[in-house]
Amino acid sequence: MTETRPLRADARRNRERVLNAAREAFAAEGISVPLDEIARRAGVGPGTVYRHFPTKEALFHAAIVDNLERMIDFAREAARADEPGPAFFAFLERMVAEGGLKRDLAEALGSHDTVECSAPTQQLWDEIDGLLRRAQDDGAIRADLRPTDLKRIIRGVFLATHSPEITDDERRHTFAIVFDGMRPR
Amino acid sequence: MTETRPLRADARRNRERVLNAAREAFAAEGISVPLDEIARRAGVGPGTVYRHFPTKEALFHAAIVDNLERMIDFAREAARADEPGPAFFAFLERMVAEGGLKRDLAEALGSHDTVECSAPTQQLWDEIDGLLRRAQDDGAIRADLRPTDLKRIIRGVFLATHSPEITDDERRHTFAIVFDGMRPR
Amino acid sequence: MTETRPLRADARRNRERVLNAAREAFAAEGISVPLDEIARRAGVGPGTVYRHFPTKEALFHAAIVDNLERMIDFAREAARADEPGPAFFAFLERMVAEGGLKRDLAEALGSHDTVECSAPTQQLWDEIDGLLRRAQDDGAIRADLRPTDLKRIIRGVFLATHSPEITDDERRHTFAIVFDGMRPR
Amino acid sequence: MTETRPLRADARRNRERVLNAAREAFAAEGISVPLDEIARRAGVGPGTVYRHFPTKEALFHAAIVDNLERMIDFAREAARADEPGPAFFAFLERMVAEGGLKRDLAEALGSHDTVECSAPTQQLWDEIDGLLRRAQDDGAIRADLRPTDLKRIIRGVFLATHSPEITDDERRHTFAIVFDGMRPR
DNA sequence: GATGAATGAGCATTCATTCAT
DNA sequence: AATGAATGAATGCTCATTCAT
Known part of the structure; x- marks a missing residue:
């Protein structure tokens, strides 16, 4: 572009x-x-x-889009996996762990009060929606989890676990708890 | 003070x-x-x-401390409630819903890379730790949820659900899902 | 006023x-x-x-005038002394040693680029001129020292010897050398 | 540099x-x-x-250092002259007459309560000390004039004779009187 | 195309001065 | 009369953006 x-x-x-x-x-x-x-x-x-x-803002966009594209790749890989449930959670974890830009990407993921990077953001959400639907159809995710909730949770977990000091184990433990909330009871 | x-x-x-x-x-x-x-x-x-x-930073602190103090009040009220489990969740919801300062308070709650507002932040966490322990003792919260996880989850949910457009119902729904992850299975 | x-x-x-x-x-x-x-x-x-x-400047003036008045008193005392030569030098030393305001008074003494405190400044110079004339008539000061030179020398010595670290002995020694220049050869 | x-x-x-x-x-x-x-x-x-x-202060320094360097050049020229006494006095006069920055340089020369421009200031004083010693060895300057006195006198004369209105003749006349104080009786 | 020098609007902060209490 | 809170112009400095080399 x-x-x-x-x-x-x-x-x-x-x-x-x-x-x-x-x-x-x-x-x-x-x-x-x-x-x-x-x-x-x-x-x-x-x-x-x-x-x-x-402009500087355009550079910032470009950096975000770059990250979004990597995540879209992650999502597409996950879509090709056999078991939708584990693939879904693995994707989430990977997305957060390797997400890249910290709070700024998270803002973009939420896309309010900030720049629009519409096309790739939309693509990413489309992919994620697909992953979610497959996992729900498979019974791995509770049915009342709406894409909208998922977005918020991803953003939140992303922001919350992005700190320089946190260890991988700690992050995984926090993930596990939040992920449990998404499973059917 | x-x-x-x-x-x-x-x-x-x-x-x-x-x-x-x-x-x-x-x-x-x-x-x-x-x-x-x-x-x-x-x-x-x-x-x-x-x-x-x-300084400007002092003003920023003051704004944050102001919010922290309101939350400490919330926590103390919750501590006086009869049923620890519901009180805990009600407190979380109230804290997030009425939290006030958006990302900046959240930063303070995480307290890395940002200004320290140490005393009130510490007080708030002390109160929250107390609420958590009582809820766990009561069996309302899974035992492997550590204060550290809770902090991250609060921060994340706080950040994730703070958008001008979100409705109360939507927020509550996302909360419910995350909260479920904290319950014993 | x-x-x-x-x-x-x-x-x-x-x-x-x-x-x-x-x-x-x-x-x-x-x-x-x-x-x-x-x-x-x-x-x-x-x-x-x-x-x-x-105004602040008026306050500054007033502080200077206050000092000038003390010096006028010194000069009048010196004028009543018996031996014009020693009295003259003693006055100079006292003026510099007890002068008070540092560089700011010195500026006033020179009266360029700064506020005018004309009346007391003029009075002080009149007194000094008198002391000088009497000392010259007495043969204690070289005849080609003009009031104008004296003003410059006083200002300079004043500025030069006004430092927190200098001792009285050091100041006196520097004075002695400059004063010798004023004496007839 | x-x-x-x-x-x-x-x-x-x-x-x-x-x-x-x-x-x-x-x-x-x-x-x-x-x-x-x-x-x-x-x-x-x-x-x-x-x-x-x-910073502004750095600019101020640079302006002072610029002047100091010119004076160091003057001093080195004077050091190459044949007759130490006249060379010394000629240097002093030139230094004061062409000194440039008024009170600010003088501050640097005294170096209290102000910014340090240490290296060039030290160099200048080293040169001046050399000139002084040679002139004293030559008998042109009284033996009890210490470098310390000289510094003060230079500063004072510098400050005292730096006014827009003064003529060259007037300045020279005041110099002559002060210089006489430095000669052996 | 690349460079980095220049621009100037913008920001945090200070302080002489005024004025409500 | 005194107080000290409020004012707002001024100042040192930053940084996104432009443009001459």
């Missing part, structure tokens, strides 16, 4: 470097990182960032 | 106006709201804000 | 307290001391300062 | 313009000149000033 024609090799490389630097910086410190700092980490000048992304 | 000596009537009124404006503004937009904007909303000059709060 | 009619006793006392606080504060930190700080040190509210001095 | 790598031509030109504007502004009004005013006089935006000098 940003680039309309093939980029020169060095331009593409720079775009990638900027995006990676942005992902890391935003994940660590949120949107308040100065753009100059991102440029510095990417090893380019601020002008170069603007060649590839028209 | 905040005012050490009686304030003149007009001063107290202004302090209250500033704090209210700050609470609303911070709740809606996070700490990035310009202080001048808060002053404007409170109908005072920026200097007046500084008469009552030495 | 400020008070046109006798003040009530408490008002006069407050005026004195403010002026003393101002003298000390200005002496220590220059004109940049906040007026509120002076008020605090004087144990009054800032409004009270304004009742006695219409 | 200031620029560590070659600057673009326009950047160097702007840096120079800012530094010149700062020198003039600080000389005329002291450190209280608003930085925006300096930027305006230099014909640049305030951000540009900050690109070259990280």
Whole structure:
């Protein structure tokens, strides 16, 4: 959507470097990182960032979309698994554990008061809805869990368990409790 | 703890106006709201804000502490209830529903990477720990739910269900699901 | 010039307290001391300062004039002494040693780029001119030392020897050298 | 020591313009000149000033150091002269006459209650000590004049004779008197 | 295309001064 | 008269964005 024609090799490389630097910086410190700092980490000048992304907000979007796309991939993998229930929970855990951008992505997932990254967000939710329906049809998830609840729970768990200090075991334990709430009694 | 000596009537009124404006503004937009904007909303000059709060961060703290104190009150009320299980869940719901400051309070509840409001935060957690233990002793909550999990879940639910558009019924429904995860199977 | 009619006793006392606080504060930190700080040190509210001095600058003037008047007294005492030469040098030393306000008074003594405190400044210089003339007539001071030179030298010595760390002996030694330059060869 | 790598031509030109504007502004009004005013006089935006000098204080330092370095050059020239006595006095006069920044440099020369520009200040004093010693060895300066006295006298004369209105002749005359005090009787 | 210098609006904070209590 | 709360202009500094090199 940003680039309309093939980029020169060095331009593409720079775009990638900027995006990676942005992902890391935003994940660590949120949107308040100065753009100059991102440029510095990417090893380019601020002008170069603007060649590839028209505003800082667009760069932020791009970083989020990048993450969303990885998650869509996760969801599609999960859709191909044999057992819908375990696949669903495994997907959730993976999504949260490898989610990437911290609070900022979570905001995007909720999509209120923040930028719209509509197309990929919608795609991701579509995939998740599919996973949920299959797991419910399979009897692994209670029937009264609506997609809307799931979104909120994912967001919440995502935000709540994203802290530098938490260990994988601790995160898994908290997950297990929340996941239990989603199962049929 | 905040005012050490009686304030003149007009001063107290202004302090209250500033704090209210700050609470609303911070709740809606996070700490990035310009202080001048808060002053404007409170109908005072920026200097007046500084008469009552030495820095913007102090004002932010004060807003959070204000909320924490309300929640401590909720917790103490819940502690006086007869049935520990229902009291526990009712407290959680009330805390989240009437919590006030959005993401910023949640940050404080998690207390990493953010300002410390240590004393009241600690007090609140002490109260919550007490409620949890009584509910567990009563068999209303699964035994393997650790205070640490509870903190994360509260934070997550808090963040996840704080959106302007959500209805009370929707919130209650999501709560119910998460709460079910905390019950013994 | 400020008070046109006798003040009530408490008002006069407050005026004195403010002026003393101002003298000390200005002496220590220059004109940049906040007026509120002076008020605090004087144990009054800032409004009270304004009742006695219409602006901060006026207060600063008043503090300087206060010092100038003490020096005029020194000069008049010196004028009554028997030996004009020693009296002259003793006056200089006393003026510098007990001068009070540091650089700010010095500015006034030079009276460029700063506020005019014309009448008392003029009076002081008149007295000093008299002392100088008598010492020159007596042969204790070289004839080509003009009042203008003397002003500069006083200012310079004043500024140069006003440091918290300097000892009286050190100051006297530097004085002695400069004073020797004023003597006939 | 200031620029560590070659600057673009326009950047160097702007840096120079800012530094010149700062020198003039600080000389005329002291450190209280608003930085925006300096930027305006230099014909640049305030951000540009900050690109070259990280804080206002750093800019102030730079202006002082610039002057100190010129004086060190003067001192080194004087050290190469044949007759130590006249060279010493000529240096003093030149230092004061062409010194540049008024009271602010003088503060640096005295180095109390103000910013340290230690390295160049120390260098300058080392040079001056050398000149003094040679002149004393040559019998042109009284033996009891200590470097410490000299510092004070230079500071004082510097401050005292820096006024917009003074003529060169007047300054020289005042110098002559003070200098006479330094000679052996 | 890339660079990084320049811009300038915006923000937190201070403080002389005014005025309600 | 005194108090001290309120005001708001001013200041140092930041950072998204533009543009000359």
